[in-house]
Amino acid sequence: MEKSHKIKTIRLLFYFFLIFIGLIFPFPSFAETPQLNTKYLENEIMKTLGKNIKCKKIIVQIMTSKEKPNEIKTLAVKFESVMVGDMAADYMTVLYEKPVIDVNQLTKAKKFKILSSSSNKVGILISVKAIDNYIAAKAKQLLKKQVRVSVRFSPPYAECFFDIPVSAIPPKTLKILAKYVKGKNLEGYAAIQMSAKNNALSALSSKAIVNHFLIPGAVRQELLNTLNPFDRVPVLFPLRYSINHVNVQNNYLFLSN
Amino acid sequence: MSMTSLNMFRGKLKFLPGIILLVIIVIAAYVFYLYQQGGTEHYNPPVQEKDVPRKQIVSDMTVLSGAVEAYWAKNLKYPDKLEQLIPEFIEKIPSDAGTEKTFIYESNESDRYRITVSEPSRYGFKELFIENGKITQN
Incomplete structure (x- = not known):
């Protein structure tokens, strides 16, 4: 009887001890949240995006703040020679501030999803060479081998030198330029500035010469009204961005949000 | 129609060939100007005129900021100094x-x-700066 009482007392003391320990060292301090494994996350994002987006190289950079090492401050993803639609952009960089990444989806389903972010930034750099290649590929695709278009950047203008067969020009455009058509080709020059809104690209022509004739402002405007927006920047899944600025620089056409 | 008004009409008609000729000359001169401006030696962008200083400074800063942003897009970092933007951007x-x-x-x-x-x-301005692409002018 006395023995069982002793055992009960010891058991009680043990429980007290456990509670006491629990009060001094609260549970969370035992199981301290593991440090955010940025390298692992960077690798997973890189692999997942690599499957969805056609490019030469991907660099993923996660930065955490000193105050909150378990919180992602910024996530930057840089793509090199990335296919944006039919054009191979030289560089494309996307930055998310304070992003919340669906880690479960990323690690288990291998899907990259940003649940929320405070803001994001995108920059796409396209060189003259990339534009020339794009035009050549388009001409080849349309079986218009005689189409000769070359581009040169003279900030803030993009200069365009062209020699295009009349047969390759849409009838609507041709109707406006009818007075300037001599022979089988449209040869000339255009200096354009560009603008963007919600991924739609528009041209603002400042000067155009067709078949040795300077095109008057009114005709230029009519032409632009028919052509604009002349292209759309595709949004690469699973990224989200909206291009609203175009900047002609020395070596690149710089598209940004 | 009275004789006087008929004479006035005839008088005006006297100038008609002259007016037509003048219109033809103006059109021809305009066409000649467009043709003359269309030579390959004119394959160059229009010269940008300097804006008033207040607008020009904002425009210059915006161009610089665009170049810094483009540098970032390529290098994933901002340049240490502006000279690093030359000649690429x-x-x-x-x-x-x-x-x-x-x-x-x-x-x-x-x-x-x-x-x-x-x-x-x-x-x-009291303040004029661009920080991370956002302009502050007040």
């Missing part, structure tokens, strides 16, 4: 037109940059 660094001084540029490389004018009051 910009031809030359514009200087503050009012003072001929260079713009003040600060960056911590990773996530912040700022382009400031040394004497904003010269342009009627």
